Amino acid sequence: MACAALLLPAGSAAAETNQELKEQVRRTEIAFAKTLADRSAAAFASFLAAEAVFASNGRVSRGAREVAERWKPYFEGPQAPFSWEPEVVEALDSGALALTSGPVRDPSGKRIGTFNSVWRREAAGVWKIVLDNGCPACNCDAGGK
Numbered sequence: 001m002a003c004a005a006l007l008l009p010a011g012s013a014a015a016e017t018n019q020e021l022k023e024q025v026r027r028t029e030i031a032f033a034k035t036l037a038d039r040s041a042a043a044f045a046s047f048l049a050a051e052a053v054f055a056s057n058g059r060v061s062r063g064a065r066e067v068a069e070r071w072k073p074y075f076e077g078p079q080a081p082f083s084w085e086p087e088v089v090e091a092l093d094s095g096a097l098a099l100t101s102g103p104v105r106d107p108s109g110k111r112i113g114t115f116n117s118v119w120r121r122e123a124a125g126v127w128k129i130v131l132d133n134g135c136p137a138c139n140c141d142a143g144g145k
Contacts, residue, residue, distance in 0.1 A: 016095055018091055018093050021091035021092075021093075021095050021098065022089045022090065022091045022098070024125075024127060025086075025089050025091055025098040025100060025119050025127055026086055026089045026100070028047070028119065028127040029085075029086040029089070029100045029117065029119075030085065030086065031047075032044070032047045032129065033083060033084050033085060035047070036074060036075070036080045036082070036083065037080050037083060039075055039078075039080070040075070041068065041071065041072055041075040044068065044071060044075070045064060045067075045068040047128060047129055048064035048067055048068065048128065048129055049064065049120060049122065049128035049129060049130045050063065050064050051063060051064075051130065052064050052067050052128070052129055052130055052131070052132070053067075053130070053131050053132070054067045054070070054071075054131075054132040054133075055132070055133045055134075056132075056133065056134035056135070057134075079107055080107070081106075081107070082104050082105060082106055082107070082112065082113075083104070083105050083107075084102060084103065084104045084105070084115050085102050085103065086100040086101065086102045087101060087102035087103065088100065088101040088102060095121050096120065096121055097118060097119065097120055097121075098118070098119040098121075098127070099116070099117070099118055099119075100115075100116075100117045100119065101114065101115065101116045101117070102114065102115060103115075103137075104134060104137075111137045112136070112137050113134050113135060113136050113137050114134070114135050114136075114137060115132065115133070115134050116132070116133045116134075116135075117129055117131065117132045117133075118130050118131035118132075
């Protein structure tokens with residue numbers, strides 16, 4: 001009976017809510033974007049899953065090493081060539097995968113594109129980016145919206 005009582009608190013711990021998962025991913029995406037602003041290619045690479053796939057401008061980079069190599073030029077110079085921030089964050093209730101999406105802006109703040117990223121929760125609850133696709137900005141407000 002005493003053993004069962006000792007197990008009860010651990011077994012009754014509340015699972016993470018979907019809102020908590022989305023907040024984890026939102027914070028992770030913001031920290032990921034900060035690596036470019038901070039001019040830290042090494043920090044950027046630390047967010048990449050080993051099998052990450054990044055696609056943009058008709059080109060695909062496969063694997064963390066290839067993605068990091070392709071992004072190296074973005075870390076050159078004193079100012080980041082663009083920035084991004086999550087507007088949309090969704091997560092599976094299981095906490096296995098999440099989606100982030102939002103604007104990409106030039107240094108003046110003008111929207112120049114949209115990013116769409118898929119994150120996977122790996123060992124010890126660490127979120128790593130597995131898929132990313134950037135696309136040019138669209139005029140989503142056209143047509144009377």
